[in-house]
Structure formats: structure tokens, C-alpha cells
Amino acid sequence: MSVRPVGISDYPAFKKLFCDYYAELDCEEDPLPLFDDYLLPDLKAGLFGVGVTEVDGEVAGFVIFQIDDLLNDWNFKEGAGDVRELYVAPAFRGRGLGTALLSYAENSLTSDGAREIYTLPVEECESFFIARGYADGGEYCADSDNKVFVKYMDKSDLK
Numbered sequence: 001m002s003v004r005p006v007g008i009s010d011y012p013a014f015k016k017l018f019c020d021y022y023a024e025l026d027c028e029e030d031p032l033p034l035f036d037d038y039l040l041p042d043l044k045a046g047l048f049g050v051g052v053t054e055v056d057g058e059v060a061g062f063v064i065f066q067i068d069d070l071l072n073d074w075n076f077k078e079g080a081g082d083v084r085e086l087y088v089a090p091a092f093r094g095r096g097l098g099t100a101l102l103s104y105a106e107n108s109l110t111s112d113g114a115r116e117i118y119t120l121p122v123e124e125c126e127s128f129f130i131a132r133g134y135a136d137g138g139e140y141c142a143d144s145d146n147k148v149f150v151k152y153m154d155k156s157d158l159k
Ligand SMILES: CC(C)(COP(=O)(O)OP(=O)(O)OC[C@H]1O[C@@H](n2cnc3c(N)ncnc32)[C@H](O)[C@@H]1OP(=O)(O)O)[C@@H](O)C(=O)NCCC(=O)NCCS
Pocket: 021, 024, 085, 086, 087, 088, 089, 092, 093, 094, 095, 096, 097, 098, 099, 100, 120, 121, 122, 124, 125, 126, 127, 128, 131
């Protein structure tokens, strides 16, 4: 399976998956204006990266990642890599796509200079990240009400 940067032709499928993700996680915020007014403009401005994976021509999952910076609307740990969102459509789970998307984000962040990568997983997903080298860093993010999970990378982690 392969992961590639999201392209313009993927935007409709990416938008649908993003809305499904919000619905599944029971987020109160309306994802449509969030996608159109914030996410897409910031993506076009290069403020974060998005990787997508396809199964039989269908976009099946995405990962959103950035190096935290003053320019980003989210800047919790300046200079650290941040896996902001990770989602695989339910029909495609359990076949390695989530792991591949996460590795793609980690590789990209590491080659852009990040040595610390963090994520703010919902509680049900903490074990997914622990199994992939993340650990509870002992920090708490009050804005999102999540524990902060951290993984330290070095150049030898580049795949
Ligand atoms: C988490 C998620 C991305 C995993 O995607 P996936 O394609 O099923 O992942 P993989 O196939 O690479 O890995 C599956 C492994 O993760 C485990 N896993 C999947 N979802 C999990 C979850 N919610 N909690 C804990 N473990 C989970 C599976 O049991 C499996 O374990 P194994 O490798 O020991 O067999 C997917 O379940 C998802 O999109 N969940 C909803 C959104 C979400 O919670 N995103 C996380 C950001 S907070």
C-alpha cells in the first residue's frame, strides 16, 4: 500500500472523510466550515502536510501533520512534529493503512528536521500509538483535553 501527498483531485474525497472522522469522534464543531474556511486554505498555504492512501482507487484514509510554528493556528510545541489527525474509513481498517499513514507523517516530519513528534490521541486510540513507539510524555493539553503522547526520532529512523 502506498501513501502520497493529497492532490487537488482528492479534495472532495478528503472532505468527506474529514467529516466522517468528526462524526465518529463526536466532535461538536461543524466540520464543513472548518474544512472550507481553515483547513483547505492552510493546506494550500503549505502550513501543514496531508498524506492520503487509496484502496482500489478510493481514498481510504488521511493523516494531517505539521511542525508546530508560530505561523500555524495550532502551535502547542514549537519546533516539534505534530501528528494532528489520523483517520482510516471503517471498511478499510485492520490492514495496515493507519500504520502506513503514521509512518508517512513521521518520515516527512523527521526529514524536515523534527526530532520529537507528538500526538493528542483520544483515549481509545492511545494503545494504537503506544504500539507504534509513542509514550505518555506526562503532559496534558487542556485545549483539547488529551494527554500528550511523544516519540523521539533520529536520522536512523528515516525510511
Ligand atoms: C486508529 C486508526 C487510524 C487505525 O487504522 P487502521 O488502518 O485500522 O490501523 P492498522 O491496520 O495499521 O493497525 C491496526 C492495529 O491498530 C489497532 N487499533 C485500531 N484502532 C484502534 C483503536 N481505536 N485503539 C487501539 N488500537 C486500535 C488494531 O487492533 C490493530 O492492532 P494490531 O496491529 O496489533 O493487530 C483507525 O482505527 C481510525 O481511523 N480510528 C478512528 C479515528 C481515530 O481515532 N484516529 C486517531 C487520532 S485521535
